[in-house]
Amino acid sequence: MLGEDELVDLFRVAPKESFELLLRNIKIREIFEDIYGKYKAGIKLSYNEDFDKIFEELFRFFFRPLEIAVFGSKQLELMFPLLDIVRLYENQSELLNAYREFMTAFYNHIRLTSELYLRYTGTEGGKDLVQKFADLYLERMRKRPGEFFEVNLLTETPFLLPKVAFDRLEKALESWNEFSLAFKRFREMMRETYVKGAEAFIKKANEEEFKSYQEFANAFFNEEAKVFDSLLKSEEYLRTQGTMLNCLMDYIYNFRTFFEEIIMNNPFNPFATISLMDKAFERIQELKRRIRELEKRIERLEGGENVG
Amino acid sequence: MLVEKIKDVKPGFSKYEVEHEDWVFRLLHFKSKPKLRTPILISYAYINRPHILDLHEDVSVVRYLIDAGLDVWMVDWGYPTFSDRHLKISDYIDYLDFSVDYIRKRKKVDKITLHGYCLGTTLSVIYASIHPEKIRNLVIQTPPINFDTSNTLALWAKKIDPARVSRALFNATGDFLNLAFLLVDPIRLVVGKYQALLDNLSNEKFVKDFFYMDHWIFDSPAIPGKVFEEYIVRWYQRNEIMKGSYDVNGIKVDFSKITMPVLVLAAEKDHITPPDAVMPFFEAIPSEDKKILMSDKGHIGLTVSRSSHERIWPEAVKWIVERSG
Numbered sequence: 001m002l003g004e005d006e007l008v009d010l011f012r013v014a015p016k017e018s019f020e021l022l023l024r025n026i027k028i029r030e031i032f033e034d035i036y037g038k039y040k041a042g043i044k045l046s047y048n049e050d051f052d053k054i055f056e057e058l059f060r061f062f063f064r065p066l067e068i069a070v071f072g073s074k075q076l077e078l079m080f081p082l083l084d085i086v087r088l089y090e091n092q093s094e095l096l097n098a099y100r101e102f103m104t105a106f107y108n109h110i111r112l113t114s115e116l117y118l119r120y121t122g123t124e125g126g127k128d129l130v131q132k133f134a135d136l137y138l139e140r141m142r143k144r145p146g147e148f149f150e151v152n153l154l155t156e157t158p159f160l161l162p163k164v165a166f167d168r169l170e171k172a173l174e175s176w177n178e179f180s181l182a183f184k185r186f187r188e189m190m191r192e193t194y195v196k197g198a199e200a201f202i203k204k205a206n207e208e209e210f211k212s213y214q215e216f217a218n219a220f221f222n223e224e225a226k227v228f229d230s231l232l233k234s235e236e237y238l239r240t241q242g243t244m245l246n247c248l249m250d251y252i253y254n255f256r257t258f259f260e261e262i263i264m265n266n267p268f269n270p271f272a273t274i275s276l277m278d279k280a281f282e283r284i285q286e287l288k289r290r291i292r293e294l295e296k297r298i299e300r301l302e303g304g305e306n307v308g
Numbered sequence: 309m310l311v312e313k314i315k316d317v318k319p320g321f322s323k324y325e326v327e328h329e330d331w332v333f334r335l336l337h338f339k340s341k342p343k344l345r346t347p348i349l350i351s352y353a354y355i356n357r358p359h360i361l362d363l364h365e366d367v368s369v370v371r372y373l374i375d376a377g378l379d380v381w382m383v384d385w386g387y388p389t390f391s392d393r394h395l396k397i398s399d400y401i402d403y404l405d406f407s408v409d410y411i412r413k414r415k416k417v418d419k420i421t422l423h424g425y426c427l428g429t430t431l432s433v434i435y436a437s438i439h440p441e442k443i444r445n446l447v448i449q450t451p452p453i454n455f456d457t458s459n460t461l462a463l464w465a466k467k468i469d470p471a472r473v474s475r476a477l478f479n480a481t482g483d484f485l486n487l488a489f490l491l492v493d494p495i496r497l498v499v500g501k502y503q504a505l506l507d508n509l510s511n512e513k514f515v516k517d518f519f520y521m522d523h524w525i526f527d528s529p530a531i532p533g534k535v536f537e538e539y540i541v542r543w544y545q546r547n548e549i550m551k552g553s554y555d556v557n558g559i560k561v562d563f564s565k566i567t568m569p570v571l572v573l574a575a576e577k578d579h580i581t582p583p584d585a586v587m588p589f590f591e592a593i594p595s596e597d598k599k600i601l602m603s604d605k606g607h608i609g610l611t612v613s614r615s616s617h618e619r620i621w622p623e624a625v626k627w628i629v630e631r632s633g
Contacts, residue, residue, distance in 0.1 A: 015526035025502035172582035225495040
């Protein structure tokens with residue numbers, strides 16, 4: 001149907017959605033031609049794994065974006081490993097202590113080396129000055145670790161992050177649970193409907209004779225279209241789709257803002273969050289409207305109109 | 309080779325100049341030598357790109373209007389990004405007003421013809437009711453004005469919470485909208501259509517037409533979050549325009565102001581904006597010069613099918629021309 005080389009070129013020139021749907025339809029065509037071959041050979045049709053494969057090809061396009069939305073959070077978890085956040089603070093503390101020990105050892109090394117050199121090259125006066133500096137520096141170094149490194153870091157998780165961050169996380173998890181249930185039901189409804197359409201087609205095919213592949217395929221797609229038309233307007237579908245969408249959106253929002261809260265709680269954070277940017281754009285848009293309004297007033301004034 | 313057939317396929321036939329840009333919005337002016345006095349401004353749907361009206365030479369509505377001697381302008385609502393999330397529908401109406409004034413000044417006319425397409429129609433009707441003094445003729449194509457219809461898309465829109473979408477995604481993204489538009493009729497749009505392509509791979513014309521269309525379909529701009537919220541809640545869920553409660557910055561949309569000539573182009577098999585979406589409006593407006601042209605095609609077929617270009621468009625353009633002298 002399409003050569004392998006051609007597929008690569010096609011990906012470059014066609015919209016990616018068209019490309020994917022074309023590939024999936026080539027697969028559907030292959031499976032369905034196989035079913036038709038058996039039908040022509042006089043084998044009675046029954047619902048089997050071939051119809052399941054068609055279902056997977058057909059609905060992969062719709063299921064994947066929902067799955068991706070969920071997997072997107074994994075990307076963030078890599079950047080901010082949730083369970084490791086507390087450990088991160090502890091690790092930092094250990095790192096600082098190790099650094100202090102290294103600095104002390106380094107200082108001792110320099111001091112001893114200096115004394116060694118002084119014995120061979122230094123004058124009496126010089127020795128005094130160097131020794132004086134060394135003593136002062138040693139004193140300063142002794143004080144510094146006490147001021148900066150011996151800090152008891154909080155490691156009690158519930159008190160480490162702002163309350164609102166935990167609220168966001170809890171809400172995200174609740175939404176995720178609800179979304180999972182609704183998504184499961186959504187998939188089930190799609191599958192049940194598809195099977196219903198396939199079975200209606202199989203019954204028809206076993207009772208009637210289709211003279212060509214085209215007739216055979218059209219009958220299948222018509223039966224499927226009929227049952228889906230009715231499903232997509234049904235109360236249960238509307239309710240499930242609504243719950244699924246709402247929960248997915250809540251999950252995305254709460255999970256994102258959870259990470260934003262963590263970032264904003266970090267005094268070293270060098271980034272503005274997307275919510276802060278959004279707020280800024282809202283104000284810019286509002287200012288733009290005011291400017292436009294002023295421009296209109298000026299135009300009316302120039303036209304001699306009383307603008308009140 | 310399929311690739312050879314489609315490598316130059318790119319929607320958009322007629323040449324234009326960008327007369328004005330305002331961040332995401334643009335006012336386009338198609339190159340022509342107009343003979344008729346009244347310019348026509350096309351207000352396209354902000355949900356897709358405007359190329360569908362100028363897909364390619366054979367089915368270009370824009371070319372048809374230009375050939376009839378009209379001076380054709382178009383508002384391009386652009387590709388809203390994250391930074392455009394707080395645009396409101398009133399900003400769209402405001403840019404429409406700016407564009408109308410710009411054309412009136414440039415062409416030294418008091419009134420212009422406003423041609424709305426799909427959701428651009430809704431904007432056009434709102435605008436025409438607020439500024440009837442600037443509109444000579446109103447042409448509305450596949451118009452959603454009455455949102456209380458029973459098509460699948462309308463039922464879905466009534467059950468979603470757009471504020472949650474806007475809060476999570478900031479804008480209703482093109483991918484999000486595409487998914488919804490395909491899921492409305494999954495068997496025909498995801499399987500039937502592509503199986504037909506496989507049946508016609510050797511038919512160059514079929515293949516080209518197919519990819520012109522798919523390029524357009526999947527070139528989907530996002531809808532700014534706040535526009536999406538307002539459009540779903542105030543238009544779909546509350547049907548405010550039809551009920552007379554919709555306002556733009558405090559000015560009510562009043563159908564009694566629609567006294568100018570009105571041409572409605574609707575499609576019998578339209579699953580996005582069925583004829584029911586315009587009939588109550590058509591009956592309610594006081595215009596004494598109003599007409600409906602009904603195509604036997606669907607939402608898109610009305611614009612690009614060859615049968616529409618043989619039957620509907622000649623009549624539509626004749627109607628416009630007769631009122632544009």
